[in-house]
Amino acid sequence: MAEEKKFAAYICKGCGLGERLDADKLAGIAQKEGKMQVVKQHDFLCNADGVAMIKNDIANEGVTHIMIGACSRRAKTEAFYFPNNAVTRANLREGVIWIRPDTEEARETTQDMAEDYIRMGCAEVKAMTAPGGNVNTGSNRTLLVVGGGVTGMTAALEASKTGYPVVLVEKTGALGGWAAKLWKRIPVHEPFKAPADTGVSDLVAQVEADPSIKVYLNSTIAKTDGAPGRFVVEIATESGGINTEDIGSIIQATGFELYDANKLPHLGYGKSPNVVDQAGLEALAKAANGGPILRPSDGKPVTSVAFVQCAGQRDPSGEHLPYCSGYCCNASIKQAMYFKDGNPAIDTTVIYTDLRTPGNGEDFYRSAQEKGVIFTKGKVGSVAANGNNCTVNFHDLILDDQNAQIEADLVVLATGQVPNSGVNIDMTAEEKADDDAAEAAATEASAASGQPMQFSKKVSVLNLSYRQGTDVPQFKWGFTDSHFICFPYETRRTGIYTAGPVRRPMDMVQAREDATGAALKAIQALENAQLGRAAHPRSGDLSFPKVRLEGCTQCKRCTVECPFGAIDEDERRFPLFNESRCRRCGTCMGACPVRVISFENYSVDTVGSQIKAVDIPDEFSEKPRILILACENDAYPALDMAAMKRNEYSAFVRVIPVRCLGSVNTIWITDALNAGYDGVMLMGCKHGEEYQCHFVKGSELGRYRLSKVGDTLKNMNLETERVKDLEVAITDIDNLPRIINEYAQQIVDMGMSPFKGF
Amino acid sequence: MSANQQMAAKYKNSFLKEVEDQVEMGEWVKMCMQCGVCSGSCPTNFHPGWEHPPQEIFMMIRAGKREEVLTSPSMWMCTSCYNCIVRCPRKLPITHIMHGLANYAHRLGVAPKGQPTRAFSKLFWNNAIATGRVNELKLSIGLYFKDAEGKINIGQGIKQGLAMQKVALGLLKAKRLNPFEIFGGHKCKDQKGIHAMLKKARELEEKRKAIKA
Numbered sequence: 012m013a014e015e016k017k018f019a020a021y022i023c024k025g026c027g028l029g030e031r032l033d034a035d036k037l038a039g040i041a042q043k044e045g046k047m048q049v050v051k052q053h054d055f056l057c058n059a060d061g062v063a064m065i066k067n068d069i070a071n072e073g074v075t076h077i078m079i080g081a082c083s084r085r086a087k088t089e090a091f092y093f094p095n096n097a098v099t100r101a102n103l104r105e106g107v108i109w110i111r112p113d114t115e116e117a118r119e120t121t122q123d124m125a126e127d128y129i130r131m132g133c134a135e136v137k138a139m140t141a142p143g144g145n146v147n148t149g150s151n152r153t154l155l156v157v158g159g160g161v162t163g164m165t166a167a168l169e170a171s172k173t174g175y176p177v178v179l180v181e182k183t184g185a186l187g188g189w190a191a192k193l194w195k196r197i198p199v200h201e202p203f204k205a206p207a208d209t210g211v212s213d214l215v216a217q218v219e220a221d222p223s224i225k226v227y228l229n230s231t232i233a234k235t236d237g238a239p240g241r242f243v244v245e246i247a248t249e250s251g252g253i254n255t256e257d258i259g260s261i262i263q264a265t266g267f268e269l270y271d272a273n274k275l276p277h278l279g280y281g282k283s284p285n286v287v288d289q290a291g292l293e294a295l296a297k298a299a300n301g302g303p304i305l306r307p308s309d310g311k312p313v314t315s316v317a318f319v320q321c322a323g324q325r326d327p328s329g330e331h332l333p334y335c336s337g338y339c340c341n342a343s344i345k346q347a348m349y350f351k352d353g354n355p356a357i358d359t360t361v362i363y364t365d366l367r368t369p370g371n372g373e374d375f376y377r378s379a380q381e382k383g384v385i386f387t388k389g390k391v392g393s394v395a396a397n398g399n400n401c402t403v404n405f406h407d408l409i410l411d412d413q414n415a416q417i418e419a420d421l422v423v424l425a426t427g428q429v430p431n432s433g434v435n436i437d438m439t440a441e442e443k444a445d446d447d448a449a450e451a452a453a454t455e456a457s458a459a460s461g462q463p464m465q466f467s468k469k470v471s472v473l474n475l476s477y478r479q480g481t482d483v484p485q486f487k488w489g490f491t492d493s494h495f496i497c498f499p500y501e502t503r504r505t506g507i508y509t510a511g512p513v514r515r516p517m518d519m520v521q522a523r524e525d526a527t528g529a530a531l532k533a534i535q536a537l538e539n540a541q542l543g544r545a546a547h548p549r550s551g552d553l554s555f556p557k558v559r560l561e562g563c564t565q566c567k568r569c570t571v572e573c574p575f576g577a578i579d580e581d582e583r584r585f586p587l588f589n590e591s592r593c594r595r596c597g598t599c600m601g602a603c604p605v606r607v608i609s610f611e612n613y614s615v616d617t618v619g620s621q622i623k624a625v626d627i628p629d630e631f632s633e634k635p636r637i638l639i640l641a642c643e644n645d646a647y648p649a650l651d652m653a654a655m656k657r658n659e660y661s662a663f664v665r666v667i668p669v670r671c672l673g674s675v676n677t678i679w680i681t682d683a684l685n686a687g688y689d690g691v692m693l694m695g696c697k698h699g700e701e702y703q704c705h706f707v708k709g710s711e712l713g714r715y716r717l718s719k720v721g722d723t724l725k726n727m728n729l730e731t732e733r734v735k736d737l738e739v740a741i742t743d744i745d746n747l748p749r750i751i752n753e754y755a756q757q758i759v760d761m762g763m764s765p766f767k768g769f
Numbered sequence: 770m771s772a773n774q775q776m777a778a779k780y781k782n783s784f785l786k787e788v789e790d791q792v793e794m795g796e797w798v799k800m801c802m803q804c805g806v807c808s809g810s811c812p813t814n815f816h817p818g819w820e821h822p823p824q825e826i827f828m829m830i831r832a833g834k835r836e837e838v839l840t841s842p843s844m845w846m847c848t849s850c851y852n853c854i855v856r857c858p859r860k861l862p863i864t865h866i867m868h869g870l871a872n873y874a875h876r877l878g879v880a881p882k883g884q885p886t887r888a889f890s891k892l893f894w895n896n897a898i899a900t901g902r903v904n905e906l907k908l909s910i911g912l913y914f915k916d917a918e919g920k921i922n923i924g925q926g927i928k929q930g931l932a933m934q935k936v937a938l939g940l941l942k943a944k945r946l947n948p949f950e951i952f953g954g955h956k957c958k959d960q961k962g963i964h965a966m967l968k969k970a971r972e973l974e975e976k977r978k979a980i981k982a
Contacts, residue, residue: 366802377859380800385785385831388803409803409828 045133149241160188
């Protein structure tokens with residue numbers, strides 16, 4: 012390195028640190044053991060004077076690496092902001108004095124703890140360099156919106172109003188999507204009493220009039236290449252040509268299809284033209300254009316209509332959709348009003364099992380009741396067609412009448428939403444085989460009967476050139492994956508956001524909200540990409556993975572495990588990092604068996620040297636040492652908050668924050684056990700179907716990797732309890748200290764590790 | 770054709786419409802959302818006389834179960850505590866609808882025979898309108914000497930009277946019971962006026978219902 016390194020340690024004596032700890036001793040340790048060239052103490056380090064002292068040392072003393080022994084790294088981040096230096100923090104306040112009792116007996120162990128954190132901080136800062144930022148950036152500020160429905164148009168308009176140019180791609184010949192097919196929409200303004208104008212034509216006009224929105228109709232995405240800030244997207248246009256656009260970030264608003272009512276023959280669909288789905292009724296209402304709605308079978312005005320809710324939805328058998336689409340109750344209420352508002356004498360019955368009217372739907376529901384729409388709680392078993400009439404057979408759930416019947420001219424099935432999310436890239440071989448078999452069967456059936464084919468093969472939406480697959484990963488039931496709690500629009504492909512019903516079933520109000528959120532997130536992403544910074548949750552992080560290719564064995568674990576598809580392969584089959592796609596979770600680093608992947612400020616070495624820096628008392632000291640690797644997203648803040656509440660926990664633990672459980676390399680655990688630690692606790696977020704991992708798959712991958720640690724323990728002749736995996740949520744403020752104390756007691760009972768002193 | 774048959778013919782398939790037109794507060798029935806809070810709130814705890822709790826009656830009306838609703842003893846069981854009205858999230862005047870339905874069934878002559886609430890109501894009404902004042906002595910005697918079917922039963926009357934002897938003597942002592950009331954008792958000043966008023970009220974009600982229908 013061209014520049015000289017100079018290490019400095021600053022020890023704060025404010026917030027009671029000076030009274031509770033022997034600061035002179037801490038300074039001595041930083042100097043002697045930590046080998047810090049500059050060591051200073053300050054009574055109030057985060058005040059203007061303290062910060063000025065550090066700044067002066069940087070400017071005039073040539074200090075490059077800074078170790079601050081004060082509060083948690085989550086506190087005072089603005090005061091201790093030195094962007095051009097490598098900075099680390101020894102957590103003496105939340106990590107030591109706030110979680111220890113202020114008693115004479117506790118004084119010694121509390122001081123031990125603080126000294127270790129100083130040693131760890133010094134060791135860490137020596138293994139770090141200041142992150143220089145990603146140089147491989149793009150500066151394209153154009154958003155690509157895929158899908159010209161309400162969500163897509165809203166996203167495009169919102170982005171355009173914020174000052175970003177937009178390319179809008181729609182596969183059909185017109186903008187508007189499903190909403191354009193509606194006669195009217197569910198009201199969104201007071202008094203929520205009658206169906207309202209859809210407003211789609213206005214939205215379309217706005218998009219068409221906006222000079223910074225470029226619309227491609229009858230077009231699809233042929234290829235998406237690159238990374239946030241520098242996507243290159245090939246658009247296949249109507250004429251068969253390919254247009255290439257340079258794109259900063261992408262919003263996928265590909266919406267939904269209605270669940271195929273052909274799969275519901277027991278409800279009469281296909282058997283009588285008088286059984287329609289909700290889209291079918293909208294078409295009839297549009298054709299009627301305000302006049303009486305006509306019965307398809309003979310063109311006579313409808314005199315009675317029955318709405319069947321949850322048709323092919325909320326099905327526990329697994330045959331149809333298992334979920335509730337959330338909008339259909341309101342939609343049926345609206346459609347019932349199409350009839351009642353025209354002619355109150357028309358019998359309209361809504362047969363439901365649970366009526367759910369989100370938003371202001373409760374007023375809308377009441378209004379329908381006032382208008383005389385009959386709501387009957389029942390489960391429809393079958394719909395039989397007889398001539399121009401239909402008989403709806405249902406189980407009346409209030410009167411417990413198994414053989415209840417309603418005669419109706421027209422039956423409307425509320426079938427629900429199925430996302431248009433492209434190809435499922437995580438499909439297992441079996442699922443793929445099933446899918447192919449279904450396609451073959453459908454082809455055969457259509458050839459034999461001469462009917463059009465009843466099978467629609469999933470086609471890719473984005474055609475990503477990523478090694479991991481052509482589309483964004485899906486979660487449950489084909490909806491795209493996103494962190495439901497923290498980052499709802501975020502997909503597992505950085506810079507690509509999904510909005511609207513492709514993400515989860517929703518109505519127009521929710522879709523527009525989604526679109527706005529996604530547009531702003533997409534703008535953030537391209538701005539961050541331009542500055543070489545990470546997107547959330549490590550928003551603003553300038554570090555990015557560096558790989559020492561000489562050591563790489565081409566095992567491909569990093570390319571496979573990266574939850575965000577950031578790593579491709581080059582021609583020589585080495586990993587090829589796309590820094591702008593990277594979210595800096597470090598899962599690749601944790602996965603690498605030869606440990607050649609590192610970040611400038613976070614590496615196998617920065618954590619490894621902290622582990623080694625801890626002073627391990629001998630076997631007879633009655634002072635066990637427990638290493639805690641805590642996820643910085645939930646577990647570490649939970650520990651900090653426990654400290655703020657002064658929840659006490661064992662003085663035997665030494666906590667090291669990690670970016671994600673996925674970044675934990677097993678070598679750290681082996682090292683710790685070899686060094687004589689008596690126990691290791693791993694604290695990560697919940698994984699699985701209801702995951703809370705901020706890097707989606709990180710904690711799951713980390714746990715899988717660490718599940719193999721049992722073998723290591725056996726080889727070392729150690730008890731398997733010496734490594735404990737914990738799922739921690741940010742709310743575990745009171746639980747966590749208790750669990751730590753129980754574990755510490757368990758370790759004391761188990762006895763000390765025999766690996767001490769080697 | 771009986772009143773009942775007339776009405777049934779008039780409204781053919783729509784019992785809900787009939788209830789809305791003819792039953793006091795009947796227009797509220799369509800607003801029920803089947804949450805069941807009324808049933809959960811009823812202090813009678815649905816002793817056997819309650820065949821159908823209120824929300825079930827509303828659903829039966831919507832399902833057109835005319836015969837079953839009107840002949841049901843359920844609405845006669847309501848004690849008018851108003852708990853359901855207080856709690857109904859849709860603000861249905863459930864108590865009033867129950868009384869409205871009972872009254873309608875009575876008017877059509879299809880209410881259950883010998884239903885004790887109905888028997889007492891009739892006794893009370895006739896007692897009250899005769900003189901414009903309730904004659905408590907006659908009312909209680911009338912009640913004691915009638916069985917569940919409303920027929921006079923001397924043996925039972927004497928038995929019940931003897932059982933209540935202590936209470937009666939207590940009331941007598943406290944001057945709350947005047948034995949001479951048996952000979953006509955006290956009356957309101959303008960009996961004719963009361964009768965004319967009631968007649969007019971009935972006329973108005975019938976007119977209103979005719980307009981609604």
